[in-house]
Amino acid sequence: MWCQTDPLLSRVTLKPYEKALAEARRSLANAEAYELGNWSWGYKELARNVGQAEMSLVYEFAFVPLETVKPNHLPRLVEVPAEELL
DSSP states (O other), X not given: OOOOOOOOOSOXXXXXXXXXXXXXXXXXXXXXXXXXXXXXXXXXXXXXXXXXXXXXXXXXXXXXXXXXXXXXXXXXXXXXXXXXXX
């Protein structure tokens, strides 16, 4: 579903991809058991039926377990805020 948005009110500084990826890896309990499968970035909406004044930018990283540990680990999806706080 597409929503009408207002014009951009202010600019934000994006966190570099490498910094966001490192942050996502740190959030994994067993990071050495995973490799990056895919990633994307975009706006995060709270919920379809919840009105919000602004949407936040996020990176989304999909980690998949390495072949050697696959039976013991599930894929993980990690979101990291994309806005760089200065």
